[in-house]
Amino acid sequence: MKKIASFFLALVLCVGLAIPASAVGFSDVPEDYWAKEAINRAVSDGVVGGYPDGRFRPASAVSYGAFSLMLARAFYSGELVAYPNGGTGAGEAIMNRHNILNDTSRASRSGGAELPREDMAQCMYNLLVDLGTAIPSDTEYLKAMGSMSDF
Secondary structure (H helix, E strand, O other): OHHHHHHHHHHHHHHHHHOOHHHHOOOOOOOOOOOHHHHHHHHHOOOOOOOOOOOOOOOOOOEHHHHHHHHHHHHOHHHHHHOOOOHHHHHHHHHHHOOOOOOOHHHHOOOOOEOOHHHHHHHHHHHHHHOOOOOOOHHHHHHHHHOOOOO
């Protein structure tokens, strides 16, 4: 009887693990939530995950460490293998190696500190530079801005 119960439990666990988190859904992300598709894509791509209580907490602030880990998973996933424990420390180490946290207020904050939007924007700019993306010159920027009637 114990063998049958153990087999059944193992089967249930395997089936449960085979269902992607995005298919299960998060209790705090309603079907009509504006970012539901993006959240599901990020979950299925392994960039983010929910909390153990089944919530995603889309309105919660993001920490430097969590954002660093998200960027590492999305853009430098090959480097994460050097960090078997993963976690936010791994993300921050990779971001520091690529200078993604440069010019942010990170130096005066812990990895668990809330990431202000201006620092998030700076991180994204630094990421684009690190990835070799062509950044428009001031002249190109002003020309593009001038072509937008509602800018």
